[in-house]
Amino acid sequence: MRARAIVLIYGKGGHRAQMERLYARLKPGLDGRAVEVVGICEDDHALKGFRSYSHPSVRDKHSLLKSLVTFPASILWSVSITIRVVREYRVIGVVSTGPGIAVVPSILLKITGARIVFLETWARYETRSVTGRVMYRVADRFYIQNPSLKKYYPKAIYGGLL
């Protein structure tokens, strides 16, 4: 039987820092609950404490041309990683602090019955991230870390700053 698991999806830089803080908070509540933690992280920026699958960036931050290549490649990676995760685990929940690598796995895992949680990045006050706009529709629970975002995401839950 496949083990129950929660999947944490996170990028590098600030996205990683937010997941590091969130994981430290979630961990005590997960211990003893017969649920494993599996990560999907951007490139080689894995956090310590659980196993993470490496995922390439969706977009190149400097070149639109390169993004034309990385974007479709990233979708294929997402599908491939998600299949590997689902073969091994029964995923009950997904939590992500962005960036775009969260989108495809979240949609696929939602179809398999997982509950999807997304936290809009802490760096936003008066603008929405592209990933946030998409995940606002995908996620079952959508959290914001700055109250000023409530006007852009009316159904979001304000949760304080990580």
Added chain:
Amino acid sequence: MNVFVTVGTTRFDSLINHVVQDPFFSDCDCILQVGNKVLCPKGFDCFEYTDSIHHYYHWADVVVTHGGGGSVYQLLALSKPIVIVPNYDRLDKHQCDIARFMHENGHALVVESLDMLSETVKKAANMTFRPFKRDKFFVTEDILGFLLGDN
């Protein structure tokens, strides 16, 4: 004056190139975190990444930082005078969002044009900033309960 310049995980070549060419930064004690070893200029104490960034934060009188949330919030938690330079080398210009908020609320100075950088650093060194107070994250139990199906 001790100045620490940090760009985080995404290259910010135009900032580093400016700092190298501006005599103000050669004249003060300046250390650079550049995100890419290739960029390390001669005559500067410089590294790609470090696991002990707090050491440099404490050392500095003023920190020049990119507008990444991780760097900005850590520095504000230390009540460090900071000058935020949003990374305009990126295609997405999201770093101006947090920069504008911190500037408008008196928590930091922001540089839109690199010509103003040295002047702004001098200004920041002699300024008192408004402390940044955060609402501590309070939805951990909420998230856990939802994921585990308890609520």
